[in-house]
Amino acid sequence: MKLKIAFATCVQLGLSCIEEIYRIGGNLDLLITLKDEKAKNKSGRIYLDDIAIEHNAPLLKIDNINDQEVLNALKEYQIDWLFIIGWSQIAKKDVLKIPTYGCIGMHPTLLPIGRGRAPIPWPIIKGLEETGVTMFKLDEGVDTGDIIGQGVIKLDKNTTATELYQKVDEMHITLISKYWDDIVNNNITLAKQNEGEATEWPGRKPEDGEIVVGMTMDEADKLVRAVTHPYPGAFYNNGDKTYRIWSAKTNKDEGEIKLRDGYLIPIDYVIEG
Known part of the structure; x- marks a missing residue:
């Protein structure tokens, strides 16, 4: 049976993943994004109208990922997996439980290190030698879900946010390509995060x-x-x-x-x- 997949994003990192899914022959049954007037100044803000039209995909524009219209749409399209990537709002239990197998997110650190906000500036400020991107199954915590896969990104004393953002974008694409078949065939392997190594990074203004x-x-x-x-x-x-x-x-x-x-x-x- 072909699984039905939905994807929620409003930033470039998510759009890059969507483009890669279509590039490798995948399909998305529902696209979700913010209403046009919201988060206009958000870093990397994008719009999904063009890609939705190109691939004849239903597009839902919302105020909040937890809105009733999102719940209704997930049920209507009988979604099996929901990707939520590049989305600052935390999905609550009602959203997480509707897709048959759950929701998948990505976080631009090597979880459980760097849970929380500002995952690109902090590794540079902290002088870390490496960071990365983690694909994981969302739960009710913040970046606490079981890990599907990770990719490491090396840093040096000259790395800038511009460069790191690009490498993070490329790693999102790599992970989508690597695990897409396992996801659509419901054949992923999950690994618990090590709570003893967990750190949380605060937001930045x-x-x-x-x-x-x-x-x-x-x-x-x-x-x-x-x-x-x-x-x-x-x-x-x-x-x-x-x-x-x-x-x-x-x-x-x-x-x-x-x-x-x-x-x-x-x-x-x-x-x-």
Whole structure:
């Protein structure tokens, strides 16, 4: 029996997965995304109208993944698996239990490390040597479900958020391609997460990108790289001027930041103040 698959996303990471599913000959029985006016400023925000038309797939636009219209649609289309990828709202029990076999998500860390928010900036800020992407079966927790598969991404001292986002996107595609047949044939193997290794990372706001006097050069360098495009960018205030820094050179011989004194040298910035 052919399983029926639905996919919910509103960002590029999810669209890349959808494109890969169609590229390898797969099919989706229902697409779900946010209403056009919602989350317009969300990093990587995309729209599914074109791909839905191209592949003659039903498209449902919603306010929240837990809305009754979502529950109704999952029942109407008799969905067996629901992918929820690149979606900030947490799916509740009512959504999780309707698909015959459950829901599948992806998280851009090597779970159980890095549960929670800002999974691309944090590995750079923390100076990790590797991160990755985890495909897992969703449960009622936040990034706590059983693991289907993982892919490792190596980091170095020059990795930027822009580069890492691209590698994360590519790893989403790799994992979709690797596990698609197992998913549609209901032949996946699940592995429990090791709770003893679990860490949670907090959310980040644009104001968290401020460079302040007293930061080490290493801290400032990591921050600039971690919050560059597609994020709001690092910045510092100088009087009534705000300098937004997208990339920078650092004087490695200096231990502390002395802004506008030659120790932090912006090489690509815009003046916003």
